Amino acid sequence: MTDAPPTLPSVTTPSAVLERTFGYSAFRGQQADIIDRVVSGGDALVLMPTGGGKSLCYQIPALVREGTGVVVSPLIALMQDQVDALGAVGVRAAFLNSTQDGQQRRDVEQAFLSGELDLLYLAPERLRVESTAALLDRGRISLFAIDEAHCVSQWGHDFRPDYLGLSMLHERWPDVPRIALTATATPATHREIAQRLDLGSAEHFVSSFDRPNxxxxxxxxxxxxxxxxxxxxxxxxxxxxxxxxxxxxxxxxxxxxxxxxxxxxxxxxxxxxxxxxxxxxxxxxxxxxxxxxxxxxxxxxxxxxxxxxxxxxxxxxxxxxxxxxxxxxxxxxxxxxxxxxxxxxxxxxxxxxxxxxxxxxxxxxxxxxxxxxxxxxxxxxxxxxxxxxxxxxxxxxxxxxxxxxxxxAESWDGTIPAQKLLSTVVRLWRERHQRFGAGHLIDILLGKRTPRVIEQNHVELKTFGIGTELSEQEWRDAVRQLLAQGLLAVASDGYGTLVLTEASASVLDGSRQVRLRRDPVKQTTRAMRTTGVDLPSDAQGLFERLRAWRADTARAQGVPAYVVFGDSTLRGIAVTRPSSLEELGTISGVGAKKLEVYGDAVLEVVGQSAVTAA
The missing domain is CATH 3.40.50.300 (P-loop containing nucleotide triphosphate hydrolases)
Structure with missing residues (x-):
């Protein structure tokens, strides 16, 4: 017989939402400052690494402020999973996109207009449709969140033209706070995001990009x-x-x-x-x-x-x-x-x-x-x-x-090998007006009498056979690094042949030293620890039983396993072995909704494990 879920305070503050809804006891890094900024109505530009907790930075303000938070996301294929994950913790979320039929869209629109949604996900191209903008005009918007904001930057790596129109958010709804978020931005990308999204007055939050794990x-x-x-x-x-x-x-x-x-x-x-x-x-x-x-x-x-x-x-x-x-x-x-x-x-x-x-x-x-x-x-x-x-x-x-x-890795003086290679390129071009790729150049340096070397009469070149101090693989490594350093280039003939660059001359005349990298002989790298890392031996069996229960539960509900609980939460359960709902509710990642929905089942798995161990 299990006890009733513990009574938690009403959700009115960010910290209360964090604990009751999401099951975490404290904010990480700059989360609290970012959330306070948006809750108070200010704009924010957030650079935070993947896994750093960006989503909470707009989800919690949307739950604290009046109205519906509108999330602009390029990820139509993943909106259902995002909505499912929020539903699992008791957040009222929905999306509008091209995967829905007319009735489904009308149902979501009505829920938005009736104030029954905490979060609404939209693709950027949908905001360019006037009917969508008109719908938002009729409801109450708590904030705009622009996810994957680097997509607005042509300097970045995932440029999406539809993002260029998102400056209209500030123009049409000037009093609604905006938060733009990305996990990857150099200073140049950062500046372009701020400029293109008209976030000149936004407070910028740049977290450490380090992912030490x-x-x-x-x-x-x-x-x-x-x-x-x-x-x-x-x-x-x-x-x-x-x-x-x-x-x-x-x-x-x-x-x-x-x-x-x-x-x-x-x-x-x-x-x-x-x-x-x-x-x-x-x-x-x-x-x-x-x-x-x-x-x-x-x-x-x-x-x-x-x-x-x-x-x-x-x-x-x-x-x-x-x-x-x-x-x-x-x-x-x-x-x-x-x-x-x-x-x-x-x-x-x-x-x-x-x-x-x-x-x-x-x-x-x-x-x-x-x-x-x-x-x-x-x-x-x-x-x-x-x-x-x-x-x-x-x-x-x-x-x-x-x-x-x-x-x-070691760094070594590769000046002489570089001169030999560059000299071979020079001689082939000046004496015979020929260009070749790396493989043939290496064959010449190693003195290999391949059919192609013989056919081209390259045994007569002065550099034929002068590079036997390096192995074929070492020569390939050297060519790769000379290309990387801009001391060789790929010709524009479409065949991958190699040519000199302006910087090659300083190597050939001896005025520039070339440092090359020698990869160490790799020992078996210490194996990365898997999901059971650092678990005491007596907790490993319970952890695996909890994973099996989670898989069955997720399959029955048609949601990803992590929507039920993440591995880190299951690890916490396996180590602490809670015997009551109150104890279970103290574990990171177990919020009020999940405690209500899954609590009894989890305690049953823990109890069965204890019986088995006995």
């Missing part, structure tokens, strides 16, 4: 699928994760490879029909241990908190994109991995894609700047986290939890 690792690409499989089987077996690939073909092949090797994986890319994409996304969100293999078409706004790893099989185009994508790991604060396989061909391919991209020279120059920053992160011999945070204007100390901290 994520271990950043970048390793040389040799056999990427096998490298990925090793990561999953040795460190993340049974974990949910995301694998990013550059092309649709690579997505399909990688997903099938993982399935063939016993890993439950699903593909996701724009070439799949919308029904298949929706089913795969739903399975990823609702089932434990699914690996989603995707292009960057997948992931923005994914709220799944227990993604234990994000892997990249191809080089991201920008640090902002990389940070946003890796930030989908470990939203629950538990240890997670950001892993990238990176090689020479990635650099050549990205350089060529920039040359062939649409847009003017300024656009290509922006893309090049993004890529240069990403290459600098890959090639650094310093702490990855220090380099990553510096990109966003944040100073930090070495973290001790990235690959370059755990197994430091």
């Amino acid at each position: 994520i271990q950043y690792r970048i390793e040389p690409k040799t056999e990427p699928k096998q490298q990925l499989l090793k990561l999953l089987t040795t460190e993340h077996r049974g974990d949910a994760g995301i694998v990013y690939c550059l092309s649709r073909k690579s997505v399909e092949q990688t997903a099938q490879f993982l399935v063939d090797n016993g890993i439950p994986a699903l593909p996701y890319h724009a070439g799949l029909d919308s029904g298949t994409r929706a089913r795969h996304q739903s399975r990823f969100l609702r089932e434990d241990g699914i690996v989603m293999v995707a292009t960057i078409a997948f992931g923005m706004g994914i709220d799944k908190p227990d993604v234990r790893f994000v892997a990249h099989l191809d080089l991201p185009k920008s640090v902002e994109g990389y940070y946003q994508e890796t930030g989908r790991a470990g939203r629950d604060g538990l240890p997670s991995t950001a892993w990238l396989a990176y090689g020479l061909q990635d650099v050549v391919q990205q350089r060529r894609m920039i040359q062939e991209s649409d847009g003017d020279e300024a656009h290509r120059r922006r893309l090049q700047q993004h890529l240069d920053a990403m290459l600098a992160l890959c090639e650094t011999v310093e702490c990855r986290r220090v380099q990553l945070l510096a990109y966003f204007g944040q100073a930090s100390e070495p973290c001790g939890n990235c690959d370059t901290c755990l197994t430091p």
